[in-house]
Amino acid sequence: MEIFESHCHLNDDQLYSKIDEVILRAKNAGVTKMVVVGWDYKTSLRAVEIAHTYDFIYAAVGFHPENVYDITKEELHEILNLCSDEKVVAIGEIGLDYYWTKEQEKREIQKELFIEQLKFANEKNMPVIIHNREAFEDCLKILRENRPVASGTMHCFSGSVEYLKDVLDLGLLIGLDGPVTFKNAKTPKEVADAVPLERLLLETDCPYLTPHPFRGTLNEPVNIRLILDQIAEIKGLSKKHIAEVTYDNACRLFRIK
Numbered sequence: 001m002e003i004f005e006s007h008c009h010l011n012d013d014q015l016y017s018k019i020d021e022v023i024l025r026a027k028n029a030g031v032t033k034m035v036v037v038g039w040d041y042k043t044s045l046r047a048v049e050i051a052h053t054y055d056f057i058y059a060a061v062g063f064h065p066e067n068v069y070d071i072t073k074e075e076l077h078e079i080l081n082l083c084s085d086e087k088v089v090a091i092g093e094i095g096l097d098y099y100w101t102k103e104q105e106k107r108e109i110q111k112e113l114f115i116e117q118l119k120f121a122n123e124k125n126m127p128v129i130i131h132n133r134e135a136f137e138d139c140l141k142i143l144r145e146n147r148p149v150a151s152g153t154m155h156c157f158s159g160s161v162e163y164l165k166d167v168l169d170l171g172l173l174i175g176l177d178g179p180v181t182f183k184n185a186k187t188p189k190e191v192a193d194a195v196p197l198e199r200l201l202l203e204t205d206c207p208y209l210t211p212h213p214f215r216g217t218l219n220e221p222v223n224i225r226l227i228l229d230q231i232a233e234i235k236g237l238s239k240k241h242i243a244e245v246t247y248d249n250a251c252r253l254f255r256i257k
């Protein structure tokens with residue numbers, strides 16, 4: 001059984017400092033492909049470096065909404081132009097995050113940079129990895145006006161089943177993470193049940209969002225098995241079948257043979 005880990009941050013210092021042992025644990029658990037996702041200038045460059053070091057790892061480059069306030073146009077386009085690299089498979093993670101950001105001025109900056117990165121991805125025919133936290137209406141409006149031509153994924157989907165339909169209508173895939181394993185997480189479990197299997201991706205978002213029963217510890221790609229187990233239980237399907245379909249979904253989205 002092969003598993004595709006579609007969103008991890010091995011470029012985070014906590015994992016990068018011990019990357020070989022983290023990768024070995026993941027491989028021993030059946031993880032045979034990963035996408036390492038950047039969120040700013042340094043981590044996007046590091047994602048590409050990691051992808052070139054390990055033949056089964058790929059990179060996504062871009063600026064997370066919380067990291068768009070102080071970048072220059074030169075830095076932005078230097079990073080986005082890395083999409084011409086053979087190991088870069090997506091622009092991301094990009095999007096909106098209103099959880100921490102209450103000032104309207106900063107929210108407008110987030111929207112401006114989200115749109116710019118979406119337009120760049122569309123010009124280059126690249127899929128996108130979208131971060132959305134407590135900004136669904138604005139995020140959907142922008143996506144409808146700048147529909148991703150090469151598709152993409154709504155990473156760590158946190159919306160309701162009603163919002164799920166809106167995202168699927170945009171042609172996007174759904175990434176599910178550790179919260180689907182949390183005991184009292186009713187909505188993520190409803191989404192896991194409702195999402196069509198052919199539109200689902202497995203991801204950990206490590207080192208964040210550690211699944212149950214290891215919440216409170218550092219997350220790693222190896223923990224994707226816990227997410228797979230929970231989704232298989234919810235959908236009443238075999239783990240092998242879900243692993244196979246989500247693997248194919250990720251390869252198709254990221255154009256990996």
